[in-house]
Amino acid sequence: MSGAGATLRTSVTDGILVITMSRAEARNAMTIEMAEGIAHALDELDARPDLAVGVLTGEGGTFCAGADIKRLAAGQSATVPGRGFGGLVEKPPGKPLVAAVEGWALGGGFELVLACDLVVCGTGARFGLPEVSRGLVARAGGALRLPRRLPRAIALEVLLAGQPLTAARAHHFGLVNDVVEDGAALDAALGLAGRVGAHAPLAVAATKRIVDESHDWPAADMFTRQRAYTDPVFASADAAEGALAFAEKRRPRWSST
Structure with missing residues (x-):
């Protein structure tokens, strides 16, 4: 650059x-x-x-x-x-x-x-x-x-x-x-x-958003609210790749952004 x-x-x-x-x-x-x-x-x-x-x-x-x-x-x-x-x-x-x-x-x-x-x-x-x-x-x-x-x-x-x-x-x-x-x-x-x-971009971004935005979430709603960020991560290709790479004892090849 x-x-x-x-x-x-x-x-x-x-x-x-x-x-x-x-x-x-x-x-x-x-x-x-x-x-x-x-x-x-x-x-x-x-x-x-x-x-x-x-x-x-x-x-x-x-x-x-x-x-x-x-x-x-x-x-x-x-x-x-x-x-x-x-x-x-x-x-x-x-x-x-x-x-x-x-x-x-x-x-x-x-x-x-x-x-x-x-x-x-x-x-x-x-x-x-x-x-x-x-x-x-x-x-x-x-x-x-x-x-x-x-x-x-x-x-x-x-x-x-x-x-x-x-x-x-x-x-x-x-x-x-x-x-x-x-x-x-x-x-x-x-x-x-x-x-x-080095870690999955989608997971990193979602984690950062939860940390940044959850400080004023009511305790009764916080797990429900975080699903909007975590569900797409768990359904992503990177989640499947992370599990496969762990099983195969190799570095993951992330694709999501």
């Missing part, structure tokens, strides 16, 4: 779409051009049957420092209609997305991380939502998603006191899947993405 412009680079390796925010001189602060590039890349991720998983990362030792404040002050938004900040936070892709974090994920950059499904970071990574110190609210998913991912008191410490999370603390509370040596987050994220992408 060709590059997506000066502020974003994309590449494909083994069915994984790697999306790299590429404004190292500005700590990968988000611009509308970058946001539109991310939105386009995520649309492509969901549309292409040869792509199974996405990885979002930043270059230059920083994930993303949030919105470009200078451009924001000049009235230039980094929000894509229908997709939200960074082309991601209001409409994550249907396929799994892994964040590979080095350095700071700050403000909107942290909210991008929260919109991802899995997170790998370097030991020096920091996650912060300093919006209240600037008279603002973390409205790109921070105030909504963080309390669902962390204990309430810890989430409020980040949101109200502006106290950033270290990589170790984020891992302790389950916000991060793995912490690796600085500079190794992308390789570790690719390894994790590869393990996800």
Whole structure:
């Protein structure tokens, strides 16, 4: 895949779409051009049957420092209609997305991380939502998603006191899947993405939808509701192939998307 412009680079390796925010001189602060590039890349991720998983990362030792404040002050938004900040936070892709974090994920950059499904970071990574110190609210998913991912008191410490999370603390509370040596987050994220992408696409997509959508299902209805997602999987060619491959002690050859 060709590059997506000066502020974003994309590449494909083994069915994984790697999306790299590429404004190292500005700590990968988000611009509308970058946001539109991310939105386009995520649309492509969901549309292409040869792509199974996405990885979002930043270059230059920083994930993303949030919105470009200078451009924001000049009235230039980094929000894509229908997709939200960074082309991601209001409409994550249907396929799994892994964040590979080095350095700071700050403000909107942290909210991008929260919109991802899995997170790998370097030991020096920091996650912060300093919006209240600037008279603002973390409205790109921070105030909504963080309390669902962390204990309430810890989430409020980040949101109200502006106290950033270290990589170790984020891992302790389950916000991060793995912490690796600085500079190794992308390789570790690719390894994790590869393990996800090795499995049946239809089953992976259905599982992700159930996890994302079932948090407010009434207990009395939740098994009935999940059948809309699970019945097509169990009736699929991939379900038959999975059983046959297991019996024949070989790798499955998935066909569904």
